[in-house]
Amino acid sequence: MNTISATGLLKSYGDRAVLRGVDLQVPEGSISALLGPNGAGKTSLVEILEGHRRRDGGSLQVLGLDPGSRADFGQLRRVMGVVLQQTMLEPGPSVHDLLRRQASYYRRPADVDEMVSTLELTDHVSASVRSLSGGLRRRLDIALALIGRPRILFLDEPTTGLDPLSRRNIRALITEVNTAGTTVVLTSHDLEEVQQLADRVHVLSGGNFVTEGSPSDLIHSSGTATRVTFRIGSADTALLPGGAVLEGDTVRYEVTDQDALLAQLSSWSRDQGVQLDGLTISQPSLDDAYAALVGATTTDGGR
């Protein structure tokens, strides 16, 4: 079953068409990532999915509700958690008061003290929002989004501005929340984060998704090469499988079918009576694949 089902979504600002008939299916229980260059329309799309921005056309169901309808939005907000790209916290109240107030809007909220401890805000519960650093505000944003135990969680660049340890903890928390049953829609420019978290990746460019699939599907379809290197020693290079590049005593291959190459190399080394000394295999990352798939064809959207 799909938690989000969108067909033909349209959005323009003046005469600039940002979404040109976007179709999106987000399976229940997945972590789906929306990628695309600056200005591609990710935030516009996510805010339409959340019901925080009006669409110009197309049909949309989120958990069977239409976020663009006022009545449905009222129901949706009780089962939805949202972390916006920019934090919009009221500056006055303390961390604890804000979380308590937010929890009071839900029928079965999470425990406030537990949430404070999970997001490592314990030392700051009495501090007013205005006194928090950017990273602490981000953690509070996430705590507020999770306090209602949402069925769907929208995260727009959730770990931007966090220190490496907090980033790691937030990623672990996202996985945990997802494992407990929450569907997650993630927008991020951090492709390592996306590769680590997402089951599905949708790349938006020029007003539509230009490619969709699992991170490994995208890596595979980009044709990005795996790099295989080893040291040659005194072996005869003449009989090496084709495609070898010799750099001093190191042999390098760039291939898309690593299994075939490794099978050939293993018979070569057997025939030569040598080891594949210092063999390293560097798999391409989602970052490499994204650059190959999107890099040359995109431009900044003009902000």
Ligand SMILES: Nc1ncnc2c1ncn2[C@@H]1O[C@H](COP(=O)(O)OP(=O)(O)OP(=O)(O)O)[C@@H](O)[C@H]1O
């Ligand atoms: N309220 C608005 N009024 C006019 N133009 C807008 C508005 N919001 C967004 N835009 C424009 O729409 C385009 C898409 O913006 P959007 O923020 O959705 O992209 P994005 O993919 O989220 O970008 P980024 O990765 O930089 O956050 C940009 O050209 C932006 O300037």
